[in-house]
Amino acid sequence: MADYIAICLLLCLALASCVEGSVNSCEDIDPTACSEMAKQNANLCFDTILSQTACPKLCGNCPMTCYNCNTTNTDVSSCNTVTCDKNKMCMVKMIQSTRTGQKRYTLGCEAEKVCDGGRKRTLHSRSVKIDCCDNDLCNTPLATKTSTSPPKTTSTSTSTTTTTTTPSTTTMPSTTASSTAVPTTVTNLKSSACSRDIIIMMDQSIPYSFGNRTVCNFLMQLVKTMDIGVNSTQVALSSFDSSSVNSHWELDRYIDPFSLSVAIATLSLQDAGITPDIYQPVHDLYTKYGILQPNGQYGDRRNVLDVAIIITGSFVNSHSLNTVRYRSNLLKTFMSVITIGIGGVDHQTLGVIAKDSNHALYINQLAELNGSNFQRKVLNLFCS
Incomplete structure (x- = not known):
């Protein structure tokens, strides 16, 4: 009790x-x-x-957010998202020509009665298949068989x-x-031998009223799949603006999944109203976890690989690209860096900062952070 x-x-x-x-x-x-x-x-x-x-x-009691578009391939980057009405699920309808084999997809919301049990039928020269799922942004053309029983x-x-x-x-x-039930929509790393010191750098200019809450939800989903502990994975979190980096907690502050989840859920950031400087997190990471790493400060463990995640929706670069490249290359000798760019950000600069092109991730809008495919991609990069 x-x-x-x-x-x-x-x-x-x-x-x-x-x-x-x-x-x-x-x-x-x-x-x-x-x-x-x-x-x-x-x-x-x-x-x-x-x-x-x-x-x-x-x-x-939550409506689902689904991809909504007509597309001819598996790329959903040009799709919009839509909030479904109650008792509707995310749907992928595939129409395949029985003559040429060409596939065409429709993505959106569909009623439970249509999704129940799945549908496959043939109309003249076309085969039509409907798949439904009950997780946010789960309806991509890559879906084959998903849950047909909503909560x-x-x-x-x-x-x-x-x-x-x-x-x-x-x-x-x-x-x-x-x-x-709490559906697990991403790869579970709790039984993996991959222990990491993860440092999250969050762009403080993402509007708090919606953006940071969405980012926090994304982070909590990731934490749920990690083995958090003093001998496993540890997580630090900071935010950055145009002139500084603000540390909210260090790596050894929360060493159990429950307290870490509460810390993320109660995180409060105020939008500084100024476009942040992307050089700030690079400089801070190098200073704290690069130069000072041999001393084991800030909870950083010497025998555990560091992974940094920089999440940004807009930024300026107060230094030349060559300067950022030089500092980033030094940083990469100490840790693996993942960058997540939201919206129309500068891909070239984030590509320079990231470990390699596979570690530079881009999404069009915040809602895509909570897509199961995207979360799984981030998790897989932790151990790569």
């Missing part, structure tokens, strides 16, 4: 901290805490406050059901969900 009360208090703290930024999002305040509460309280999803505000995703809002079980999948370029993860 004491544990349940403690979890409730932490959820309330997280809810109070980020209520301003949750207007445009529908996410569990802390997925780990919601899952633990569901184990101890079978009626969690019948509680109006908890099911609607603290744990709406776990209780099946229900009634709760009769206290168990938590998750399934994981091995990374693949041709399949999507299948999830089985109930009202207390």
Whole structure:
């Protein structure tokens, strides 16, 4: 009972901290805490406050965000996203010519009754197949077979059901969900021998009212799949603006997954209103974890590889590209650097900073951070 009360208090703290930024999002305040509460309280999803505000995703009260477009290939970069109405799922409709074999796709939302069980039929010279799934941005043309049973809002079980999948370029993860289930949509690294010191650098100019909440949700999803601990993976987080880097916590501050998730959920950033300088995180990483690494400061472990993630939506570069390249090359001798550019950012500069072209990632809009394919790609880079 004491544990349940403690979890409730932490959820309330997280809810109070980020209520301003949750207007445009529908996410569990802390997925780990919601899952633990569901184990101890079978009626969690019948509680109006908890099911609607603290744990709406776990209780099946969140509308899904899906890709929405007509496309002729597997590239969804030109697609828009759409928020589905209640009782609708993300859909991929594939039309294949039985004569030429050419495939054409339609992506969007579809009613449960159409998705239920999947549909495949032949019309004259065309074969039509519909696949549906129940995770945000899960409907890509790469999907083959996905969940066809959406989460229900009634709760009769206290168990938590998750399934994981091995990374693949041709399949999507299948999830089985109930009202207390927490679908795992990315590769699970908890049993991997890949321990890392991960330093996250977040662009502070991403608008707090929506952007940072979305970034925080993305980070919490990643943390759920990591083996967090003093002898496993540790995570530090900082934000940067036009002139400095602000450390929110160091690597050895949170050494269990629950406290780290709460720290991310309660993270509060204020938009400085100034375009950040991309040189700031590069300089800070080199100074703290490069030059000073032999001293083991800031919780940095000497025998564990460092991985830095720089997330930015806009930036300037106060130095020449050659200067950034020189400092970045020195930095790469100490750590692996992943860059995530959102929107119309300078690809050339981020490509120079990243470990290599595979570690320079780009998305068109913030919502794509929570796509299962994108999260899986980031996780796979940790150990590469």
